[in-house]
Amino acid sequence: MKDAGVNAMVTANNHCVDRRRKGLERTIDVLDSLAIPHTGTFKNQSDNERNNPMLLRKNGIKIALINYTYGTNGIPVSKPNVVNFLEKDVVVADIEKAKKLRPDKIIAFVHWGLEYQTQANKEQKMFNQVFKENGVDVVIGSHPHVVQPIEYEEDHFVVYSLGNFISNQRTAPRDGGVMVRLELTKIGDKTEVSDAGYYLTWVYTPIINGKKEFMVLPVTAFEQDAQFMDARHINA
Template sequence: MNKICSFVVYLFLFSCLPLSAQDSLTILFAGDAMMHQTQLDNTRKGDSFDLSGYFSNIEKEVKAADIAVVNFEVPLGGRPYSGYPAFSAPEDFALALQKAGFDFFLLANNHCLDRRTRGLVRTIRMLDSLEIRHTGTFLDRGHRHCTYPMLLRKKDFRIIMLNYTYDTNGLTVDTPRIVNYIDKQVMEADIVEAKLFNPDFIIANMHWGLEYEQMPSREQRRLADWLLGQGVDLVIGCHPHVVQPMELRKGEDGVPDRLVVYSLGNFISNMSREHTDGGAMVKVVLCRKGLRRYIASAQYSLVYSSRYVNKRGKEDIRVVPAASWSEKNQNGSFSVDSALIKYVKNTRLLLNGNNKAVDEYVFD
């Protein structure tokens, strides 16, 4: 009886707090950002690359978020630039993402050692010189100790960002450099340390799962539950190159306070296999009311790597809001892009049937 009374009092106080006591923070998550050889060849302009059209159609939406996060799945390994299977992207790619509004890059992924340890070091130093915050790879133990768990401060919120990868394509990093691998013992220690910062939310960004599988593996599900059990609030996944379902979970008091996104899919790439030509951006509104921390909303919006012919007469890519562009296609405003329409239809079918309390939102 006492527990019930306490719960009623808690709900009353929670609902009666003045609006000024409630703060919110919006975080936008985007999936795998990759630059394949065709992208390099068709955007090269002398010694640089013209990527001005890449993100112009979604820039406003990205910049509206307080924090925008992207999985930077290419090293800045220097010349010669190359695509799959051993990526090395030009700095122009990082600059284009930064210009679009992305201010936090995730580096722990299976391609971070594509240019071996030298490429890892160069990526860290280049992003530092561009004043782009990042995590997941480190110069040495001292660097990791000073910057990890990564604490982001925004609008008086304290957000911890964690980042781990399942593998680095069989390549090993040379000492003293460090890559964050998925290791429960390491992650448990990191989460314990993260709690010492008294964060409002802890976010684990995981590079995991099986490529091209639209449903999460048993291992993903088990690891997500384990992370939430350790005290992580949001688990955001990348790597499969296709979108996988999302779950907003409630605490014992019925208030949503945990989120799992199994895979965001591709944000930008030149991949053409079915379901890999797009991805999802997930927008999460984090709130606090008094001592309570909760998720006010979690929504996804589909994005698509749309092909077109640029001013130099070469095939180029622009990331577009897939849902609104699909509607314009079907209404005859654009030339019909059957691949875009198919992507939206199939992805909606998957998510409508498997998401839990994470709905779609559409932007132009």
């Protein structure tokens, strides 16, 4: 992933403690060994205080990232590990902490919603409002495994669900996702989202030399290609 250009990662999701403490800490160790900044899960409270929020700097722009999950599938978090859960008081406190760092933008990555539902539910909309009212500029969601609406209103941008970037779920609409692009421009002391866009993607799973391969393709690259459309129909 680092070779592909991933330069930051969020780790709070419903599977982050599937392998209990050993798995959570190994994930952190691997990311640290690759020098990939991360936030969302932490070895201990001191780690949480240092890396929550996570600060990213690029071309004079400073971004604060916060990350939450709705739960961990009923698996308790082993002490002293810390997982950022989607709780209103925690969210508000973290946003206030982020503001003190004087970032140009605050972005929240949230693992929320109901699987396979193409519309955001009441809880997602409620928490999006909490983020908006407390000063978060961008909210990006995951977990439902399908794409959900993207909205922009009053300088607040929300992607309720990115869908599946790569997976073995082969039936539509679970066999694809969306990549979102935000361009930030800083003029003086003000930073704005100067451009935004999205790219629909599909997971292509051809058999090559007897082995099933996984390829993430932009929809625009194949939507007029009968070969790929036939493959999509067969997989569905």
